[in-house]
Amino acid sequence: MDPYFKAVADHALLVTFADQISDGAHASIIALDKAITSNPPDGITETVPALVNLLIAFDPIVTDHSMIEGKVRTLLENLETQRIEGIQRRVQICYETSLAPDLEAVASTTGLSIDAVINAHLTGDFQVLMYGFAPGYAYLSGVSENIHVPRKTAAVRDVPAGSVIIAGPQCLITTLTMPTGWSIIGRSPSPILTGDPAHPFLFDVGDRVAFERIDLKTFENLVREPAYG
Amino acid sequence: MADAELSVTFAGPLVTIQDAGRPGNMRYGVAASGPMDRLAYDAAHAALGNEPGLTAIEVSLGGLMLVCSKGSLTVAITGGDFVVEHAGQKTSSWTILTLRQGEKLAIRAGKAGSWAYLAFAGALATDDWLGSQATHSTSGFGGGAVQAGRSLVISDTEVRDDRLGDIAKPEFIPNGPVRVVIGPQDQHFTSLAIEHFTSETFSVTDAYDRMGMRLSGPALELDGALSIPSEPIVRGSVQVSGDGVPTILLADHQTTGGYPKIATVISCDTDSLTQLRAGQIMRFVSITGQQSVDEVRNFVIRRKQYLEDVSIARGSLEQRLMRENLIHGFIED
Numbered sequence: 001m002d003p004y005f006k007a008v009a010d011h012a013l014l015v016t017f018a019d020q021i022s023d024g025a026h027a028s029i030i031a032l033d034k035a036i037t038s039n040p041p042d043g044i045t046e047t048v049p050a051l052v053n054l055l056i057a058f059d060p061i062v063t064d065h066s067m068i069e070g071k072v073r074t075l076l077e078n079l080e081t082q083r084i085e086g087i088q089r090r091v092q093i094c095y096e097t098s099l100a101p102d103l104e105a106v107a108s109t110t111g112l113s114i115d116a117v118i119n120a121h122l123t124g125d126f127q128v129l130m131y132g133f134a135p136g137y138a139y140l141s142g143v144s145e146n147i148h149v150p151r152k153t154a155a156v157r158d159v160p161a162g163s164v165i166i167a168g169p170q171c172l173i174t175t176l177t178m179p180t181g182w183s184i185i186g187r188s189p190s191p192i193l194t195g196d197p198a199h200p201f202l203f204d205v206g207d208r209v210a211f212e213r214i215d216l217k218t219f220e221n222l223v224r225e226p227a228y229g
Numbered sequence: 230m231a232d233a234e235l236s237v238t239f240a241g242p243l244v245t246i247q248d249a250g251r252p253g254n255m256r257y258g259v260a261a262s263g264p265m266d267r268l269a270y271d272a273a274h275a276a277l278g279n280e281p282g283l284t285a286i287e288v289s290l291g292g293l294m295l296v297c298s299k300g301s302l303t304v305a306i307t308g309g310d311f312v313v314e315h316a317g318q319k320t321s322s323w324t325i326l327t328l329r330q331g332e333k334l335a336i337r338a339g340k341a342g343s344w345a346y347l348a349f350a351g352a353l354a355t356d357d358w359l360g361s362q363a364t365h366s367t368s369g370f371g372g373g374a375v376q377a378g379r380s381l382v383i384s385d386t387e388v389r390d391d392r393l394g395d396i397a398k399p400e401f402i403p404n405g406p407v408r409v410v411i412g413p414q415d416q417h418f419t420s421l422a423i424e425h426f427t428s429e430t431f432s433v434t435d436a437y438d439r440m441g442m443r444l445s446g447p448a449l450e451l452d453g454a455l456s457i458p459s460e461p462i463v464r465g466s467v468q469v470s471g472d473g474v475p476t477i478l479l480a481d482h483q484t485t486g487g488y489p490k491i492a493t494v495i496s497c498d499t500d501s502l503t504q505l506r507a508g509q510i511m512r513f514v515s516i517t518g519q520q521s522v523d524e525v526r527n528f529v530i531r532r533k534q535y536l537e538d539v540s541i542a543r544g545s546l547e548q549r550l551m552r553e554n555l556i557h558g559f560i561e562d
Contacts, residue, residue, distance in 0.1 A: 006412045006413035007410050007412065007413070007517075007518030007521070008410070008412070008413050008461075008463060008466075008493050009409070009410050009463065009465055009493035009494065009495045009496060009518075009521055010410070010495045010496055010497075010518070010521035010522050010524070010525040011463070011496050011525075012461075012463055014413045014460070014461065016413075020458065021458050045252065045253065046252065046253045046254075046255055046256065047256060048255045048256050048461040048484060048485070049256060050458070050459055050460050050461050050485050051458035051459055051460070051485075052458045052460070053460055053461065055255075055460075055461035055463070057255070057463070060496070060521075060522045060525045060526065061525075061526060061529055064518075064519065064522045065518045065519070065522070066519070130459065130485055131256060131257050131258035131259075131484060131485070132258055132459055132483060132484050132485030132486065133258065133483055133484075133485070133486075134258060134367060134368060134483070135254075135257065135258050135259045135365065135368055135370065136257060136258055136259075137258045138258070139459075175368075176367075176368050197359075197360070200257070200359055201257045205256065
């Protein structure tokens with residue numbers, strides 16, 4: 001399908017590539033986002049990549065929807081369609097039962113052993129699809145198919161920051177204490193909100209993510225040191 | 230330069246530190262935050278003769294009480310129609326006064342409005358995050374909530390006698406229906422839902438905070454399945470949940486979400502919208518994207534003129550008395 005354009009109030013244009021999530025649509029979103037952010041046309045204030053579309057926010061004093069649409073159409077004609085690989089990021093995870101209250105339930109739902117669930121998670125092909133819900137909440141695609149589990153029917157409250165949670169094909173590392181209906185399968189000491197003003201978020205949309213297993217002792221040593229930003 | 234210290238003796242929920250916000254981080258899940266009513270906040274600083282964007286306190290309907298425990302400074306209070314009590318005198322928001330050591334200041338819900346701003350002739354330094362002190366209410370990042378027991382140190386304070394008195398309210402703001410551009414996910418609604426959205430009235434519910442304002446009105450029926458991929462959200466997005474209930478997302482909005490958006494409130498109409506209270510009735514009117522750009526451009530010119538007008542110091546009490554005497558004398562001639 002050809003991308004289509006929708007006005008979002010006076011200050012943004014939404015470019016939609018597909019109705020449902022697909023690798024091709026997301027690759028186009030990342031490619032267009034990169035084309036815009038590497039050389040922003042006049043008046044563009046920020047872009048927000050999501051699952052099937054890219055929001056392009058602009059200053060309505062400087063430009064308008066049709067001017068932005070014209071510039072985006074030109075960019076799309078010359079868009080490098082090949083897959084942008086993104087930077088490989090490493091995230092540590094501890095699967096100790098006390099930090100992974102839903103590991104057993106995921107094992108029982110999928111008919112796998114706990115170790116098999118852990119291995120399936122570690123071998124996922126994770127890519128950052130988008131951020132949303134709360135600051136630093138990065139939605140990762142690529143959970144191995146044999147551990148796709150539905151959301152719980154009711155959310156669990158007060159899930160600690162750093163929890164690694166899964167639902168369907170998606171995985172997320174939480175940054176705040178929040179309720180969630182996703183399954184909690186581990187805890188990460190790697191802050192997504194880095195606290196580093198020069199690079200405040202660990203991932204960019206499009207980055208690849210590999211999980212690296214650590215034991216409880218290593219986890220405890222690591223969380224004692226850095227603090228969430 | 231001098232410092233002043235304000236000791237908070239009472240603060241309702243959702244009283245927070247705010248500056249102009251942290252735009253540019255939506256791609257990382259971070260809304261711009263900042264004031265719910267950006268015009269009232271800007272007016273407070275302009276009327277004090279401050280640079281725009283300084284740190285202020287956003288006061289909710291819950292109210293704020295504090296005592297000036299050290300020093301003295303001039304402050305501006307704008308937004309809605311709040312009750313202001315200062316050193317035994319009762320007045321209302323859109324005023325400038327000087328707080329002196331030992332004096333109490335209370336800002337309470339008045340006849341109208343949901344948010345008031347307390348700005349200072351001086352600098353309030355609190356925690357910042359991503360270069361802004363604006364509080365993101367759900368995470369607490371930024372300057373944070375203002376609660377009883379908190380002490381606020383204002384540095385480089387000044388007493389600005391030439392600015393005391395009333396601040397002109399922004400009367401140029403259009404007082405009509407809330408203007409929206411339909412979409413961007415209008416394809417998920419029945420044509421009747423779109424029609425109802427702009428022809429019926431809605432009322433504000435008490436499910437209203439810095440994240441958003443839930444409305445009550447005719448159910449806005451979705452056309453088919455609700456399972457749509459999460460799409461970007463902006464301040465002003467009107468998302469509709471599966472049961473047909475609309476919520477307008479505001480300063481601390483999520484940046485993406487899976488509920489379809491029937492419309493988006495244009496940027497110059499969100500400020501007055503935030504001043505509505507639970508139970509108040511509102512109506513939407515649909516305009517095109519190009520019309521919304523034209524409207525916003527006109528609005529920005531009037532907004533700038535208004536802020537310039539309120540930023541003119543009226544002179545000291547003596548100067549003002551002199552001027553009034555002169556005018557009085559002239560009329561009597």
